[in-house]
Amino acid sequence: MKDDARLIDETLAGDRMAFGELVRRYQVRLFNTLLHVVGTREEAEDVSQEAFVQAFVKLDSFRGHSAFYTWLYRIAFNVSVSRRRRKRPEISMDLHRERTGEEPEDAGEAPDEQLLREEQVRQVRAAIEALNEEHRAILVLREMEGCDYETIAEILDMPIGTVRSRLHRARLQLREQLKEMLLSP
Amino acid sequence: MTRPFSDELISAYLDGELTAEEREFVAAQLRDNAELRRMCDELRSLRATLQAMPVAEPPEDFAERVLRQAERRMLSGDGPSWVGPSAAAGGAISFSQALTRKRRGWRVAIACAAALAASVLAVMWWPSNNVRDVAQGRAGRDERRAENEQLDASAKSAAPSDAPLAGPSTDTAMEFRAQQNERFGAAGEVVGEISLHDRAYQEKHSQDFADREDAPPVLAPAAPGQDPATMPGGAAGYGGDRSEVRDAPNMAGGMADGKGGGMGGGMGGLPGLGTPEPDSSRRRGTRGESATGGGGSLGGYGPQRPGGQRPNVMSGAAGRPQADSSPVQPFALGAEPAAPRESTPETKSEANGEVRGRGVAGEPVMDYTPSKGDLHSETKEGARLHYSVMEKDLQEKQEAVAKLLSQLNEQQELLVKVQIPQRQLLDSLGQLQKTNRVDVLMTDGRLAEASRPLSEQMQPDAAAQAAPDAVPSVQLLGEQLLGDRQNVLIVDGSADDIRQSLVDLVAQPGIAIDPAQREEELLDLQVRKLRRADDKDLYGRAAMSRLRQSPDQTVGPLPAAKDKEDAADLKSYPDLQAGDGVEPGAGAGELAGGVHEVQPSTSAAADKSSDTADQEPGSASSDVKTELANSTKLPRKSDPRATVYVYFRLLPETTQVAPPAQVAPPTQVESGKQ
Numbered sequence: 014m015k016d017d018a019r020l021i022d023e024t025l026a027g028d029r030m031a032f033g034e035l036v037r038r039y040q041v042r043l044f045n046t047l048l049h050v051v052g053t054r055e056e057a058e059d060v061s062q063e064a065f066v067q068a069f070v071k072l073d074s075f076r077g078h079s080a081f082y083t084w085l086y087r088i089a090f091n092v093s094v095s096r097r098r099r100k101r102p103e104i105s106m107d108l109h110r111e112r113t114g115e116e117p118e119d120a121g122e123a124p125d126e127q128l129l130r131e132e133q134v135r136q137v138r139a140a141i142e143a144l145n146e147e148h149r150a151i152l153v154l155r156e157m158e159g160c161d162y163e164t165i166a167e168i169l170d171m172p173i174g175t176v177r178s179r180l181h182r183a184r185l186q187l188r189e190q191l192k193e194m195l196l197s198p
Numbered sequence: 199m200t201r202p203f204s205d206e207l208i209s210a211y212l213d214g215e216l217t218a219e220e221r222e223f224v225a226a227q228l229r230d231n232a233e234l235r236r237m238c239d240e241l242r243s244l245r246a247t248l249q250a251m252p253v254a255e256p257p258e259d260f261a262e263r264v265l266r267q268a269e270r271r272m273l274s275g276d277g278p279s280w281v282g283p284s285a286a287a288g289g290a291i292s293f294s295q296a297l298t299r300k301r302r303g304w305r306v307a308i309a310c311a312a313a314l315a316a317s318v319l320a321v322m323w324w325p326s327n328n329v330r331d332v333a334q335g336r337a338g339r340d341e342r343r344a345e346n347e348q349l350d351a352s353a354k355s356a357a358p359s360d361a362p363l364a365g366p367s368t369d370t371a372m373e374f375r376a377q378q379n380e381r382f383g384a385a386g387e388v389v390g391e392i393s394l395h396d397r398a399y400q401e402k403h404s405q406d407f408a409d410r411e412d413a414p415p416v417l418a419p420a421a422p423g424q425d426p427a428t429m430p431g432g433a434a435g436y437g438g439d440r441s442e443v444r445d446a447p448n449m450a451g452g453m454a455d456g457k458g459g460g461m462g463g464g465m466g467g468l469p470g471l472g473t474p475e476p477d478s479s480r481r482r483g484t485r486g487e488s489a490t491g492g493g494g495s496l497g498g499y500g501p502q503r504p505g506g507q508r509p510n511v512m513s514g515a516a517g518r519p520q521a522d523s524s525p526v527q528p529f530a531l532g533a534e535p536a537a538p539r540e541s542t543p544e545t546k547s548e549a550n551g552e553v554r555g556r557g558v559a560g561e562p563v564m565d566y567t568p569s570k571g572d573l574h575s576e577t578k579e580g581a582r583l584h585y586s587v588m589e590k591d592l593q594e595k596q597e598a599v600a601k602l603l604s605q606l607n608e609q610q611e612l613l614v615k616v617q618i619p620q621r622q623l624l625d626s627l628g629q630l631q632k633t634n635r636v637d638v639l640m641t642d643g644r645l646a647e648a649s650r651p652l653s654e655q656m657q658p659d660a661a662a663q664a665a666p667d668a669v670p671s672v673q674l675l676g677e678q679l680l681g682d683r684q685n686v687l688i689v690d691g692s693a694d695d696i697r698q699s700l701v702d703l704v705a706q707p708g709i710a711i712d713p714a715q716r717e718e719e720l721l722d723l724q725v726r727k728l729r730r731a732d733d734k735d736l737y738g739r740a741a742m743s744r745l746r747q748s749p750d751q752t753v754g755p756l757p758a759a760k761d762k763e764d765a766a767d768l769k770s771y772p773d774l775q776a777g778d779g780v781e782p783g784a785g786a787g788e789l790a791g792g793v794h795e796v797q798p799s800t801s802a803a804a805d806k807s808s809d810t811a812d813q814e815p816g817s818a819s820s821d822v823k824t825e826l827a828n829s830t831k832l833p834r835k836s837d838p839r840a841t842v843y844v845y846f847r848l849l850p851e852t853t854q855v856a857p858p859a860q861v862a863p864p865t866q867v868e869s870g871k872q
Contacts, residue, residue: 025280029265036261044256058256065264070271073280137247155213156248162215177215181206184241191244 017081025072032072036065039082042158043089049153051093052142060096064089079167086158086168090150097146140190148183155180203227208238212245266705273596274701595704598711602700606693612846616703617710617839690847699846710839 015023015034023031043064048057067088068075075084141149150169154160165180166173210216211224228234257263606612689699704711 029268032268033261033265036264040256040260040264041253044260045253048254049251054254057254058260061256062260062264062267066267066271069264069268133247134251137251141248152248156245157251162210162213177210178206180213181209184209184244185205188240188244191247 018077021072021075021077021081024069032069035081039085040065042082043085046086046153046158047089047093049138049141049157050090050146050150051097056093056096060089060093063092063096067092080164083160083164083167086154087170090168094146137191140187143190144183144186147179148186151176151180152183152187205237208234209241212238212241269595270701270705273599273705274698599697599700599704602711603697606696606846606848610848612696614700614844614846615712616842616844617712618706618842619708619839689844690849692849696846696848703844 015031017035017038020031020035020038024035040061043061044057047060047064048054051057051060064085068085071088075081141152144152147169151165154165154168160168162173162176162180165171165176169176171179207216207220207224207227211221211228216224228238602612602614689696691699700711703709
């Protein structure tokens with residue numbers, strides 16, 4: 014299997030199919046991450062698609078100092094932020110309603126094969142959604158993507174120290190949100 | 199070590215992001231502090247919960263969608279700056295290379311220009327992302343046409359421009375741009391991103407550019423300190439808005455293969471770049487030449503068209519009276535049948551010459567020597583280039599769009615035959631209507647609509663009343679299009695909107711746009727006749743009913759053929775004569791003159807100047823009819839593809855014309871968008 018660098022080189026050399034492979038390599042991860050961050054499946058699709066396209070367009074500017082997907086994620090988060098700004102009027106509550114009413118078709122199993130009940134999933138999602146965008150992003154990147162602080166710092170363009178403190182705050186917040194859900198039957 | 203304990207250390211501890219020392223410190227804290235332990239546990243559990251969330255999958259065709267979208271970006275001018283050897287003109291030729299080629303002949307120069315234009319020129323000199331604002335010098339149509347006369351088959355790389363970047367020859371550049379804008383106005387915008395060139399200007403200034411001392415030998419190679427992210431790979435100093443960079447590749451893209459040296463002109467602005475030899479330029483500048491040269495496929499319409507050559511609808515002849523003296527702008531692509539083929543590999547290879555690998559940004563490849571026919575090359579970094587099927591497709595698409603836009607630019611109208619898979623017909627056309635702010639008029643074969651100027655269509659009249667649903671809903675569109683009808687959509691829009699419509703159409707999977715088919719000629723003929731008819735309404739009604747091919751339609755009178763050619767044409771196009779189910783003789787009594795569709799033999803004696811009428815009359819007519827019937831690809835219900843003729847018409851510009859030859863700041867340009 015070709016590594017990212019090889020696929021990138023091939024893409025830049027003109028082989029667009031190589032980029033297709035890159036996309037397939039990261040699409041699920043990126044989509045999932047975005048799904049948790051942006052909330053709706055539709056938006057996650059749009060953002061991730063746009064992120065890949067932008068990555069394609071700027072591919073020559075990828076210096077290889079970081080992992081490709083870090084760079085890609087950064088693009089994706091930028092895209093989601095700018096889209097969010099444009100759609101400002103949408104309130105979190107609406108999103109919440111929209112989301113809880115529309116469950117994404119979950120196709121896969123949880124990473125550790127310990128599936129949550131549907132209701133739990135809904136609650137967790139709602140809890141995540143209740144966080145502010147930044148907390149949401151940092152939490153998802155850390156807990157779901159397994160990114161280390163340095164990577165998160167790069168993706169979200171913030172100092173590592175900030176990553177640490179915000180992550181902790183995000184966790185506490187989420188904990189608060191979920192406490193009731195977890196504690197109540 | 200003593201330090202205030204911060205809760206967040208717990209998080210970091212959980213994440214393994216502490217130093218050994220810190221870890222120990224926290225561990226000690228945890229041992230002694232139950233509350234901290236509880237927090238730690240809760241956070242751990244939280245993590246487990248989050249990680250237990252189900253994984254959702256993106257749509258199955260996600261990757262394809264991405265690639266398609268990327269392709270659309272390239273087609274519409276927002277493509278990548280690195281531009282591979284694909285249609286995006288593989289704009290990877292270094293400036294210096296282009297310069298050295300300037301004496302090698304305009305075709306080569308054009309190839310370079312193409313490559314360069316894409317990645318370099320637009321970048322350096324047109325860094326603005328106000329492509330739309332440029333519309334400077336929006337000459338009136340007539341003015342533009344007049345100028346177009348001098349233009350050759352070359353594509354015009356009218357990259358709408360803004361203030362030049364720190365480019366050399368600023369004055370020249372600006373002047374060039376101003377002229378471009380003035381020349382092409384809205385169309386210039388349209389085509390600017392598809393790399394059409396101003397041949398005339400290049401001609402005019404070729405020597406100037408060639409001799410300019412201040413011509414930069416190399417397009418500002420990226421200073422080491424420059425942010426690579428803003429440098430188009432391999433392209434030289436780009437300091438402008440990155441968005442413009444993306445325009446570049448597409449500019450050249452469309453003309454990547456530099457057929458007929460289309461690219462040369464646009465590069466004229468660059469000092470010494472791609473300067474075609476004035477001789478050859480001029481030679482190609484004449485209408486007759488180009489027409490002869492085979493440019494007819496795109497532009498050779500009108501009195502000038504070479505004998506025996508079919509009137510080509512694509513040349514915008516649609517609707518243009520034969521007698522129209524406005525010169526036909528021979529179009530570069532295919533102007534010389536042999537040439538394009540020849541230059542294609544050159545262009546490609548040259549374009550490939552400097553395809554960059556990653557990280558080359560800003561460093562022009564100085565050591566590449568393209569050779570004719572060489573489709574592969576190595577970049578400085580050694581990456582091999584190769585073509586994939588998609589590259590070729592994309593290139594063809596870009597070329598197609600460039601061709602079409604050039605036609606539109608020249609003729610202010612454009613007729614294309616589009617074959618759309620039926621299942622996506624509604625979507626494709628609905629898209630046309632909804633997103634591109636163009637007015638789509640459905641004629642359902644009623645070419646009378648197509649023949650009438652937009653202003654007339656706004657006013658109801660007899661003919662219009664026969665076509666009450668001139669502006670159909672998408673639903674109606676679908677109903678009418680699905681079926682055996684020769685359907686014509688009239689799309690009126692600004693240059694940008696039409697450009698985008700074309701891009702959207704071309705970029706769709708499974709869609710085929712064919713500018714030069716017999717069917718088009720048929721339509722062209724019909725439309726032309728309609729326009730030419732003295733009594734448009736009368737003729738329109740007649741044609742309308744015939745074309746509708748409805749048994750219960752009254753066939754109106756068909757005015758006499760105006761000339762022999764007309765007669766022959768009529769004869770040779772049975773569809774014009776009698777549609778299915780239409781009683782051919784219905785209007786016979788009202789016909790004046792000897793031309794009537796049902797009596798082909800009458801006009802048999804007529805001159806067979808029509809290309810299809812090269813057979814004996816009488817007996818031949820039926821052969822022609824059969825032949826035509828067999829070849830006519832009218833959409834049939836069983837045909838998985840629907841054929842739609844789309845007739846694009848440029849809306850009149852509303853912006854003012856910038857003074858010519860004025861080194862004008864870009865801000866003075868008004869957007870030509872409607």
